[in-house]
Amino acid sequence: MSPSASLPPGNVMVDVAGLEPTAAEIERLRHPLVGGVILFSRNYADRAQLRALTAAIHAARDEPLLIAVDHEGGRVQRFRSDGYTEVPAMRTLGEQWERDRMQALRSATAAGFVLAAELRACGVDFTFAPVLDLDHGRSGVIGTRALHRDPAVVAQLARAVAQGLALAGMGACGKHFPGHGWAEADSHHALPVDERTLADILADDAAPYGWLEHAVLPAIMPAHVVYPAVDARPAGFSPVWVRDILRARLGYDGVVFSDDLTMEGATVAGDILARAQAALAAGCDMVLVCNRPDLADELLARLEQRPDPASVARLRRLSPQAPALSWDALQADTRYRQALADLATLSR
Template sequence: MKAVLQPGPVIVDVEGTRLNQAEYERLQHPLVGGVILFSRNYENPTQLYALTQQIRQARKAPLLIAVDHEGGRVQRFKTEGFTHLPAMQTLGEYWDKDPLKAMRAATEIAYVLASELRACGVDFTFAPVLDLDYGVSTVIGSRSFHRDPKVVTMLARAFIQGLSLAGMAACGKHFPGHGFVDADSHIAIPVDNRDLDSILTEDAIPYEWLSDMVLPAVMPAHVIYPKVDQKNAGFSSVWLQTILRQRLNYQGLIFSDDLTMEGASVAGDITKRATAALTAGCDMVLVCNRPDLADQLLSSLEPIANPMLSIRLKRLLPEKAFMTWDELQHHQRYQDARSFQAQIISA
């Protein structure tokens, strides 16, 4: 019998709609703990399910198959039956008219999102965005629920409930908050000059109120807050350990944001970035769109002991099998949720 590998701290991606031999071998590396999928990996639900099964065959569980799938402009799969989901800002606008209806809509939309992913063999989505909408961030923008942290918290909680109804966990991002800065951390190094109290009494409130009982994973921002620490939040033990773990008592899993982003370049090469993130307090690190860098990291990273990784990751893995895509299309609860979210979009 083939031994079951324990999860490692590195999340990698794949290039196409099927695994190639190099990817098959990469997934068996002991430092790998997950795979993140993108639009390029999708043709239709049947193909996507076949790909996720290939991934599971390449490496026995536990392995997290994830995607950045929020709705709006960050939705990786949109064709061949996947529902076009609204941006979360739409829910904030409905909150201003009818808070209870907005909360129901958040749950219905998240249920549709999670059901479609799970029917294709995807375990997890990096959502919801908890950043506040200050009206200045080009990369956050309509991805944010609202400017008010209380509204963000309530809508996020309703959204997380919808994910949970389909057996999917949630990830809040980008701790402690990316909404106040204009620069896009994919292509720049954002700097937020506010002091700690300003951030904790505004942007970080959803993380404190939701905590790991509701929100089992968090992703920090590739943003530098120099009045708190000179390192960006994803590489900062001040943010991840002193503030998130100790002050806010958060015990869930911490993902780094993609280490190939420009905002991560301050830490050096890919190995230094991963080491900095893991040393600061991240449990897992993402390396996206650069298989060469993924292989470089896997060959050079010195493992950092983290006995909590398996425990925290287990909370993100679905506990039960889900219905097939065909079964989902005839599932009354799913049809009702799709109908309700369609009314919200057209209203």
């Protein structure tokens, strides 16, 4: 397939193994079912290398693929050297809220702006942030990634983070719908279960999603968590959660990403094809296949999926609509310098 072939974004997000894409990886990126690429720490040596990598990925298609990363701050931040700011864990924003609410909102906006501006300066389009899970003190995999225990506080701080991301030209992704904070197991290695009722979940953990909606959160990622009082399937594979509750009941019209289909919490749905089919049938717009290029190739060879115009339109809205500042220009930008100063208040 010609690299200039004009294709809409597909429904599968894949990754690359190293610091530059191989010829085989470029061919994979040109597959019509691919719609994005997720990067990891292994894909980063320094800013110049990252810019070259993202440029090569964007050049693989006439309509550039969306390049994403898990870059939240705290322990989930893929790029940390060569000038990247180490943004504190999101819990520090909740802690600051208890001391000074207005400064916490400023700091939250600053965190979003710094994260997004630095990523975009090196060609990364999107980050899977912020986490909206409540800090129940039960989930080790969430832990300090959670903003606060109170859903109203989470919604306000998340809105401020999303505003900061948007100021740098990047959309926000709320995760993990309807909430991963209560379930104790880590869905990377097990299948978490949350046995609370639908009414309890909607009134507490899922409340921020209803308050923020797609105007603030252009993307949402469901949890690989089973809520047996609602459905026997994990939320990301559940039409009840995605189509009936998120889209119909809460009126959400943004992108829905599956969580990584190679995680242990996803294996309940079957092989990689069955997992992708279940997620797409549930209402997800894009499925992630991370760290297993063999499974990515198997899925691309076996999945029969025609582009859905509504899904394509939602995915296109995530792509940056304006040029990013270069790294050098960013260092002189007054908003960026103020954002760094606001972040510094988190350590006081």
